[in-house]
Amino acid sequence: MKKAEVGNIIEFREGLKGIVEKVNENSVIVDLTYMNNYRDLELEQRTVVNHKNYKIIKDL
DSSP: OOOOOTTOEEEETTTEEEEEEEEOSSEEEEEGGGSTTHHHHTOOSEEEEEGGGEEEEEOO
């Protein structure tokens, strides 16, 4: 599995999408404000996602 890089858009957990801000050894930090409905979902601005739990939607 290819690891995401900073700037990639990833999808995880049943349709949530975000922009990778930082790549760690076992996970990435994702900015969720990329989604149009971000405010409606009442989520934190950033979250951590394990490399096993996402797929890359768009390479930048």
